[in-house]
Amino acid sequence: MSKMTGAIYEIHQIDEIAQRKNWINDIHPLIKLIVTIGYILCVVSFHKYDLTGLIIMAVYPASLFILGDLSFLGSIRKLRIVLPLVCAVGIWNPFFDKQPMMLLGAFTITGGMISMVTLMLKGILSVLASYLFIATTTIEKICYALKLLHVPTILVTQILLTYRYISILLSEANRIMTAYLLRAPGQKGIHFKVWGSLAGQLLLGSMDRASRVYESMSLRGYNGTFYFRGKKAIGKNDIFYLLIWILIIGVLRMEVLL
């Protein structure tokens, strides 16, 4: 599967999961956003040697995967970008921080080793939390939550439009790439002589599409504001969900502090 086909597949898959009928999907998007950001803040605030505290924080993603009936394997794919980056930074810690922390038989575990594992764990937990958020909340609902947070309409509309057109432009780019590769078999990437014309054609097509999009939107009464379907007020269940997680995450974090 090509990179673009993979991305299109991933977008559709996330869209499908987020639109399921499930109690977590029905929680107010603003509440889920607050809980997710609060959890990530707590995770990254742990000290670099506090491995035990971080392991306990896995309670949040573990519970949501089970209760929300979500596949853990589906989230593993999301770690492919973050983990190499975090490893590239953390892998040097054992070489620079050789402070002995504990003995495991004859093997000395240094501060650098612990901070490396802690860094990786922070990366994994924060990616899982973001995945759980996007897997249970559609992009329209996320934009609605941003609107409630008084993020300017221009920015919210921009995010919605970009998301809406990503699949279309990815398909178009994929067609162009396939056509090119069929005419240039065995070539790695686009030859430099056609760098400009290949990406430029896609760009010009996109600009023309933008004009058509605007004309169609104007004909349908677009006046710069998007109206969200399924607006809902924060209910009792949402408040309960928020309080429960504040309590659990708070207790886990305080336990470690004490």
Add this chain to the structure above:
Amino acid sequence: MHMADALVSPAVGGIMYACSAAVAAYSVRKIKLEADPLKVPVMGVMGAFVFAAQMINFSIPGTGSSGHLCGGMLLTALLEPYASFLTLLSVLLIQCLLFADGGLLALGANVWNMAFYGCIIAFFCVWKPVMKNGLSKGKVVAASIIGSVLSLQLGSFSVTLQTLASGNSELPFSVFLGVMQPIHLAIGLVEGLITAAVLIFIYEARPELLQAPQTEGRKNRFSLKKVVIILGIVAVLTGGVLSHFASSSPDGLEWSIEKTSGQEELEAEGDIYERAQSVQEKTSFLPDYAFKDSDTSAGTSFSGIFGALAVVLVCAGVCLLVKWIQKRNSKA
């Protein structure tokens, strides 16, 4: 260059969110003032274009490897700075949510490192000055390469600072910087060449999409005189006031020498060094940033102001010389 949540501390993440939010708020205000109804749909589709274009691999001649487009410089050239900043911001948000490329907490830092430098700084420091007197193919190529290299160098420098300030890496600053900057220099060059190729194509096919930045009507607000006065005040303040607080501790190089040799400065022996030192003693009237035979703070302040003025005069001299050579060549 996308930073993960694990690499930023809550404090650094929060500060970067505040900085990026301030730029975003200013950009939204600017776009509202433009009152162009077509702008938002164009931004939306262009954001999706950047997303798709980032997935196209461009083979790099002679290396056997391939690179891809990041899009900051391309967007700023087509949409101008504020719209391009918001466009790249939305692309970064979607990448972070859908593909876990970057993190929710690190979003502020990523927006700053890529969108602020790639769109705002690259536009005002490179694209606008280069295109001031109209567009040409050479200018488009030069601006694309310089802009991409500059923005990626600034971005990677910020990544180093943010990671170290967060306390998540044990790598020394110099080592981290030594790894980040050369890699991003190469990435910047490739990004610049791809951007230049695309913009040249647009320049030839649809030149109306690639207009030189409008400078009329803004000259009075931002005249050369005002810039010189502001820079002068900043230089005097920095040199005259802030130099009082200059650290008396050795700088990085002096510290390293002190640690390895036990001396703050290495004494060179030999006839040539002695002659050079005597010439330096006779010519330097502010040795060690103070008056000769005096240890007052006024000497430090005077050194600061004098140093800043000297730098300004040398720069102005070089610029005048370059201008004179250009004029002479154009006449010939």
